[in-house]
Amino acid sequence: MGKYVVRRLLQMMLVLFGASIILFICLFVVPGDPIATSQGEGRQLDPSTRAALERRYDLDKPLPQQYVSYLGRLSQGDLGESYVYRRSVNTILKEKLGNTAKLAVAAIGVMLALGISAGILAAVFRYSFFDVLVTLSTTFAVGVPVLIIGLGLQNVFAINLRWLPLQGQSAGNRALILPAITLASLDTALVSRLMRGTMSEVMRADYIRTAYAKGLSKRVVMLKHALRNSIIPVLTYVGIAFGGLLGGAIITETVFNWNGIGLALVGAIQSQDNPIVLGAVTYGVLVFVLVNLVVDVAYAFLDPRIRLE
Amino acid sequence: MTEPLLSIEDLRVHFHTDAGVVKAVDGVSWSIGPGETLGIVGESGSGKSVSALAVMGLVEVPPARYESGRILFKGRDLLTADDKERRAIRGKEISMIFQDPLTALNPVFRVGHQIAEVIQAHEKMGRIAARAKAVDLLGEVGIPNPRQRAREYPHQFSGGMRQRAMIAMALALDPLVLLADEPTTALDVTVQAQIMDLLIRLQADRGTAIVLITHDLGLVAGHADRVLVMYAGKVAELGTIDDVYYRPRHPYTLGLLKSLARMDQRRSDRLQPIVGQPPSLIRVPPGCPFNPRCPFATDICRQEMPPLEPKDGPDHLAACHHSDQLALQQSPAAS
Numbered sequence: 001m002g003k004y005v006v007r008r009l010l011q012m013m014l015v016l017f018g019a020s021i022i023l024f025i026c027l028f029v030v031p032g033d034p035i036a037t038s039q040g041e042g043r044q045l046d047p048s049t050r051a052a053l054e055r056r057y058d059l060d061k062p063l064p065q066q067y068v069s070y071l072g073r074l075s076q077g078d079l080g081e082s083y084v085y086r087r088s089v090n091t092i093l094k095e096k097l098g099n100t101a102k103l104a105v106a107a108i109g110v111m112l113a114l115g116i117s118a119g120i121l122a123a124v125f126r127y128s129f130f131d132v133l134v135t136l137s138t139t140f141a142v143g144v145p146v147l148i149i150g151l152g153l154q155n156v157f158a159i160n161l162r163w164l165p166l167q168g169q170s171a172g173n174r175a176l177i178l179p180a181i182t183l184a185s186l187d188t189a190l191v192s193r194l195m196r197g198t199m200s201e202v203m204r205a206d207y208i209r210t211a212y213a214k215g216l217s218k219r220v221v222m223l224k225h226a227l228r229n230s231i232i233p234v235l236t237y238v239g240i241a242f243g244g245l246l247g248g249a250i251i252t253e254t255v256f257n258w259n260g261i262g263l264a265l266v267g268a269i270q271s272q273d274n275p276i277v278l279g280a281v282t283y284g285v286l287v288f289v290l291v292n293l294v295v296d297v298a299y300a301f302l303d304p305r306i307r308l309e
Numbered sequence: 310m311t312e313p314l315l316s317i318e319d320l321r322v323h324f325h326t327d328a329g330v331v332k333a334v335d336g337v338s339w340s341i342g343p344g345e346t347l348g349i350v351g352e353s354g355s356g357k358s359v360s361a362l363a364v365m366g367l368v369e370v371p372p373a374r375y376e377s378g379r380i381l382f383k384g385r386d387l388l389t390a391d392d393k394e395r396r397a398i399r400g401k402e403i404s405m406i407f408q409d410p411l412t413a414l415n416p417v418f419r420v421g422h423q424i425a426e427v428i429q430a431h432e433k434m435g436r437i438a439a440r441a442k443a444v445d446l447l448g449e450v451g452i453p454n455p456r457q458r459a460r461e462y463p464h465q466f467s468g469g470m471r472q473r474a475m476i477a478m479a480l481a482l483d484p485l486v487l488l489a490d491e492p493t494t495a496l497d498v499t500v501q502a503q504i505m506d507l508l509i510r511l512q513a514d515r516g517t518a519i520v521l522i523t524h525d526l527g528l529v530a531g532h533a534d535r536v537l538v539m540y541a542g543k544v545a546e547l548g549t550i551d552d553v554y555y556r557p558r559h560p561y562t563l564g565l566l567k568s569l570a571r572m573d574q575r576r577s578d579r580l581q582p583i584v585g586q587p588p589s590l591i592r593v594p595p596g597c598p599f600n601p602r603c604p605f606a607t608d609i610c611r612q613e614m615p616p617l618e619p620k621d622g623p624d625h626l627a628a629c630h631h632s633d634q635l636a637l638q639q640s641p642a643a644s
Contacts, residue, residue, distance in 0.1 A: 214478070305464050
């Protein structure tokens with residue numbers, strides 16, 4: 001298995017390298033004037049300041065050379081300096097990472113608690129009222145855009161009922177509830193459907209009949225024998241979703257003014273703060289690939305039939 | 310015969326499906342005494358497994374419905390027993406092994422754990438003691454190196470070893486009755502013989518009654534005391550092995566015996582298959598269900614279902630209008 005992990009880590013380097021080329025080209029080929037935009041709209045820069053800034057950020061050099069020096073810094077873990085804040089991108093992202101991670105963990109919590117239990121109940125009580133309710137609500141959650149769900153939750157729970165804060169993070173953990181639900185809505189729906197599907201299939205397996213034949217109760221048969229088998233693909237899905245969420249949630253963080261990587265990315269795109277955009281996306285790719293590796297390794301532990309080679 | 314341990318009386322299990330009512334078990338009765346082996350023989354779809362699953366309470370209701378009948382175990386009707394009572398019997402007093410030992414074992418739990426689980430479900434025994442007993446059982450069913458094997462997963466076992474593990478699980482609590490549903494069908498011929506030998510040995514040690522459900526007449530001939538032949542959800546013939554094999558009184562039994570390959574026959578003798586197909590259990594022909602395939606069939610067979618009656622002895626039952634004609638023929642088993 002050690003060999004497998006090493007091979008996957010090497011593959012990951014290739015993915016990162018490819019992603020960085022594509023990103024770099026996208027960002028630096030698009031028209032626009034990052035120096036002017038990042039210093040504020042309509043502000044006049046005197047030519048010497050401008051030249052100094054261009055020199056400072058390598059923008060006076062041809063694109064391939066810019067890329068090589070970017071790659072050189074990246075290989076040492078240095079993501080460069082923000083045009084707007086004149087601070088290290090590493091430091092900026094580090095500040096935002098905690099918030100994004102907090103939100104991602106809360107969203108995963110919702111997914112696991114709500115998605116999995118709803119899926120189990122829907123499978124065990126198939127075609128019951130509850131099952132229909134799950135089907136309807138998951139259809140709703142899949143069909144309605146995250147933006148609308150977020151705004152709707154704000155409207156009901158923050159503005160009308162005044163139970164929870166509208167946005168920001170000043171209210172501590174209570175401020176986490178609405179954004180976490182918003183962020184988790186789509187994946188929770190998909191998780192519960194996946195759970196219902198795999199569980200219904202596993203419930204027809206021969207070894208479930210064997211488990212009943214042993215005299216085990218329905219609860220043990222369902223929550224041990226059926227769940228243990230059907231949850232494997234679900235956990236894989238949740239793991240991959242977690243990798244995506246850790247990279248930052250653009251819409252949710254924007255709607256709730258959540259000071260995470262997603263919000264930083266949106267701001268950086270608007271102000272053409274290319275080092276932050278590059279850094280945030282590179283970080284997102286890295287986390288996603290790493291979490292995927294962890295999920296694949298975990299799969300081998302959950303399913304004894306899988307061997308990593 | 311001694312007082313039956315388990316008896317099924319006029320059992321009707323019908324499945325209500327979109328295509329129609331499947332009469333999987335339609336008025337079947339059988340019984341088994343302590344330590345006895347009853348073979349239940351029939352083609353696939355003859356309803357032979359369903360009566361065993363009904364005994365276990367493993368028939369899913371709905372789509373199935375019990376239209377009539379009783380399942381008496383130690384004098385108690387299991388069909389009226391509540392879930393808790395049935396659960397206490399399942400796996401402890403009556404247990405079952407299945408056809409495909411790969412899919413019948415849970416792939417994500419260790420074999421030893423799966424055996425220990427049935428022990429702990431019924432007896433107040435700690436985890437460690439139950440594990441130790443599971444290892445002993447694996448040794449008893451002939452698995453070499455049982456301590457290490459108990460820690461392995463089903464996919465690390467061969468087909469024969471998986472069935473041995475299933476048997477260890479089923480016999481862990483010394484049940485009075487073992488329902489063996491095609492226990493050797495999925496296995497190689499040599500392994501089949503080993504598994505049957507194992508079952509016989511364990512039966513002799515423990516006095517377990519075995520219901521051996523199979524389509525293999527040879528297997529039943531070698532191992533059962535009595536045999537029940539099923540056709541289209543009904544009992545065609547019931548009797549001792551000698552009765553049924555040497556003096557068959559139902560044309561279906563005769564057909565099955567004629568279609569059996571035998572080592573002691575001349576090679577020029579062709580096997581004689583039963584013409585036609587078994588009926589769909591949704592549309593069973595009127596009268597005797599075997600009449601479209603039966604060489605003896607007359608008008609009465611197409612109109613009236615023959616009753617299951619004693620033929621040439623009180624314990625040899627057959628459901629045929631023309632048993633007398635069959636009595637004039639020599640059984641292929643006797644040749």
